[in-house]
Amino acid sequence: MSESERFEPLIIGFTCNWCSYRAADLAGTSRMKYPPNVRLIRLMCSGRLDPTFVLKALANGADGVLITGCHPGECHYLEQNYKAMRRYYLLRAMLTQMGIEPERVRLVWASAAEGARFAEEVTRMVEDVRRLGPLNWPAIAADGAEPAASRNGHGPAAAAETAPVVPEEAKP
Amino acid sequence: MSTAPSSPKSQERIGVYVCHCGSNIAGVVDVKDVAQWAGRELAEDGVVIARDYQFMCSNLGQELIEADIKEQGLTRVVVAACSPHLHEATFRTACQRAGLNPYLCEMVSIREQVSWVHTDRDLATAKAKALIAGGVERVAWHEPLEPLIVPINPTTLVVGGGIAGIQAALEIADSGYPVILVEREPSIGGHMAQFDKTFPTLDCAACILTPKMVAVGSHPNITLLTYSEVERVDGYVGSFLVTIRKKARYVNAETCTGCGLCIEKCPVRVVDEVFEAGLGYRKAVYRSFPQAVPKYPVIDTEHCTYFQRGKCKACQIFCPTQPKSINFEQKDEIIQVEVGNIILATGYELFDCRRIPQYGYGRLANVYTSLEFERLCNAAGPTGGEVVLRDGVTKPKTVGIIHCVGSRDSKYNSYCSVICCMQSLKFAHLVKERTGAEVYNFYIDMRTPFKDYDEFYQKVLAEGVHFVRGRVAEVTDAARHPGEEGKIIVQVEDTLIGRQRRIPVDMVILSAALEPRRDAQEVAHKFGIACSANGWFIEKHPKLDPVATMTEGIFIAGCAQGPKDIPATVAQGAAAAARVIGRIHQGHLALEPVRASVIAERCSGCRICNNLCPFNAISFREDLGVTEINPALCQGCGTCVAACPAGAITGTQFSNEQVFAQIEGLLMLDFSGAPRGAAVRMLEPALS
Structure with missing residues (x-):
């Protein structure tokens, strides 16, 4: 695939109001560059991240979801980022069962001082998801197949002709 | 719980304002195109007006919004400009001035998140549009709120x-x-009461502290x-x-006059580990120091003869007040x-110098911590201010002062303890002044910022104190060379001359790091x-x-x-x-009215949320069988909202509907800015 027609993933990023959103702000004020594939949503805390937000984003066409929050021990709400972390690992297990590569959803800690880290992590995530290829969840659903999520262990790969590339090693 | 907003609230009248921020945004993003696109393509979603302006945050920019709210009857406002952390309050206030509830205004960051971090004009413009679409979809679900x-x-x-x-x-x-x-x-x-002099002016600590x-x-x-x-x-x-x-002090504060007779008559002498840093003694009934506030003493039950063996009561017997101020029954x-x-x-707490065994503290008698030395040279201290060795009589002829003990050391604390350089200079000066001894300061870097500090350093230099730059490797009493017998030897690499040196001294003072209180974490919690x-x-x-x-x-x-x-x-x-x-x-x-609340009819009383709140805002009403959130305790993190399996908890400013709508908006356009078609809602059943 040539440079001009390479796959450009869309990634939804969730930030917390106190650390990672400010890290994104700092990346901006420091004029750091990262690819424009990530679109951010501000929550008050990573603990607010309802796993359905992630599924909703994937179902609506995002190829990946980046979840960010304060470093462990630095949560503005004391310990809620740990709760985000717990959910994140459960969610990854669930995504695997749904046939979605768990690498499409990533949890990253970034303090308000870590603009550079934020930019680096976004860049890395975009590259990794680009390598995985499009998720194409909505395309499958729009083709009239039954919802991928209910297929219990069968990934979207089997659902339609427009099957996304699911690397063998990513299958559960 | 639905995973998608039911329908776009097109009945809302939304105004979109795209800021140029001079060339900060307009230099990378085609703001005119963005505004026109929003006015055209988001009309179905309720956008009735979309403008771009040089500086939205200026008075004129704000007036533009205010005029539109009044004249166009806007019910929602989206400002695409800088980070909300910078100007959210500005635009909310503008809305409020025009009679619109301030929480019906949403900011979209197209400067920090677009123009300052991206370079490709087309892609940046596409992303700006997508972010605005997210803001528009979201703001339709905002509710008017009042600050708490x-x-x-x-x-x-x-x-x-x-x-x-x-x-x-x-x-x-x-x-x-x-x-x-x-x-x-x-x-x-506190610690200041233990000090003798304070740098750089050498005021007596007690003289300036006790009046306070x-x-x-x-x-x-x-x-x-x-x-x-x-x-x-x-x-x-x-x-x-x-x-x-x-x-319990076992001393009645109402009647005690603080005469001190009880202390005088108490037969038990105890090593004072706290105030005298283990160098002096106190009685079993004691006050920390003569100028203590409050003046009435306290009985240390661990050492009091009466509490240990049931006999004595000397303090009570000799107490001159009527009634007696000593009360052994106090609880x-x-x-x-x-x-x-x-x-x-x-x-703070002082770093425990025993943690660096090669410095010999606790093993070599004449190695002191900084706090011990403070007591040693304090006129009210155990030696009456005489700087002497542990034998109590010999004045040291050579003294070594080691900086950064436990600070700036990745093995212990990586931070600088700030005060040690100046404190060590103060010690050097006091030793010189009181004993005339040769003084060696072993430092990594000299840090003397702030008013009159460096002048003090220059003064100590002029007094003939030696400065050796290098981290001390070892403090030992093992003599290797003639002249080292009976001395403490400080082994150090003098990095300024690039040589190992062994300097024999009589006394070593360790400028120990300041550390957080042992129970700081517990107190914080x-x-x-x-x-x-x-x-x-x-x-x-x-x-x-x-x-x-x-x-x-x-x-x-x-x-x-x-x-x-x-x-x-x-x-x-x-x-x-x-x-x-x-x-x-x-x-x-x-x-900020960002709070969670429980919709009682939906709450099943499962209590999953009950243990999630670190602010104890969530409680279970046994009588009603549902959970309740105290809005005054709730800090609005939303963890419980995300956890509720019944979707019975909702959060203002961050409701599921708002976030879902924003996700749909953000994904309205693809990477290059082309429409991606309607949001897919057919997956809903699978997700809920």
Whole structure:
């Protein structure tokens, strides 16, 4: 695939109001560059991240979801980022069962001082998801197949002709 | 719970305002195209007007929005400009001026998140459009909100009676408001009371501290609770309910005159590990030091003959007051106080030098910690201010002072303890002055910022103190060369001449690191604040808000926030007080209405959310079988909202609907800005 027609993933990023959103702000004020594939949503805390937000984003066409929050021990709400972390690992297990590569959803800690880290992590995530290829969840659903999520262990790969590339090693 | 907003609320009239920010945004993003696109393509979603303007935050820009709200009847506003952390308040206020509820305004960051981080004009413009679409979809689901107004109780709790707490308490009390000062030890004064001189002016610490201590003890607005500890904190800013344990002193404060006869008659001598740093003695009934405030003593039951063997009572027998002030039956007392704000000034602890065994502390008699040396050269200390070796008579002829013991060392603490350089210079000066000994300072870097500090360094240099740059490898009594017998040898690489040196000395002083209190984490948890990785209390903003914390109503001052010298500690104590006084003056506080609430009809009473709240805002109503959230305690993190399996908890400003709508909006356009078609809602059943 040539440079001009390479796959450009869309990634939804969730930030917390106190650390990672400010890290994104700092990346901006420091004029750091990262690819424009990530679109951010501000929550008050990573603990607010309802796993359905992630599924909703994937179902609506995002190829990946980046979840960010304060470093462990630095949560503005004391310990809620740990709760985000717990959910994140459960969610990854669930995504695997749904046939979605768990690498499409990533949890990253970034303090308000870590603009550079934020930019680096976004860049890395975009590259990794680009390598995985499009998720194409909505395309499958729009083709009239039954919802991928209910297929219990069968990934979207089997659902339609427009099957996304699911690397063998990513299958559960 | 639905995973998709039911329908776009096209009945809303939304205005979109795209800021050029000079060339900051317009230089990368085609703002005119963005505004036109929004007006055209988002019309179905309720956008009735979309404008671009040079500087939206200027008066003219704000007036543009205000005029549109009035003339076009806008019901929602989206401003695409800088970060909301910069100008959210500006645009909310503008909306409010025009009669629109301020929470119906949403900001989209196309500067920090687009123009400043991306370079490709087309892609940046596409992303700006997508972000605005997200904002438009989201704002339709916003609700008008009112800030939460909480009244402020005028009483303030100050925890810690060191110089930071003393300063804070006096500032507030002098402004006419009541203060409750809680101190763990029997007397206030903290570490500063133990010092002899203070750098760089060499004022006597007691001379400048004791008048302040007396002022605290006699101030009509200050309730002093020494030998007391906070057990529990309930409530929230404006109305905390604090439970305090007043430990039994066995001395009746009402009748005791502080004459000291009991102390004189007590037959038990105990090594004073706290105030005299293990160098001196005190009695079993004692006060920390002669100028202690309050003046009445306390009985140390662990060493008191009566408490240990049931006999003696010398103190009670000789007590001259009527009735006797010694009361062996006294019990710990639990009291509860209501306060509006809390200042934590719990100070620091000294690094335990035994943790660096190669420096010989605890093994070599004449290796002292900095605090021990403070007591040694204190005129009221165990040697009456004579700088002598442990034998009590010999004056040292050579003294080595080691800087950065436990600081700037990745094995112990990576931070700089701030005070050690100046403190070591002070020690060097005092040793020279009192004994005429040769003094060697072993340092890594000399750090002497702030007023008159470097001048003091120059003065000590001129006094003939030797400075060796290098981290000391070892302090030993194993003589290797002639002249080292009977001495302590400091082995160091002098990095300025690039050679190993062995310097024999009679006495070594270790400038130990300042460390967070051992129970800092526990205290932080009790008050609902956080500690940094190093264990210091975290301030709200390291530069712009150094005395506030992320928890409303809890302020911090002094070394509890990080190592600092006395002037900085006093400044912080006063600063925290100023913040509190401002609050009390206002009488009330407006809080962001970001709160969670339970829809009782949907709550199944499963209690999954009950253990998730670190602020104890969630409680279960046994009588109703449902969970309740106290809006005054709720901080709005939303963890419970995300956890509720029934979708029975909703959060203002961050509802599921708002986030789902924003996701749909953000994904309306693909990477290059082409429409991606309608949001897919057919997956809903699978997700809910």
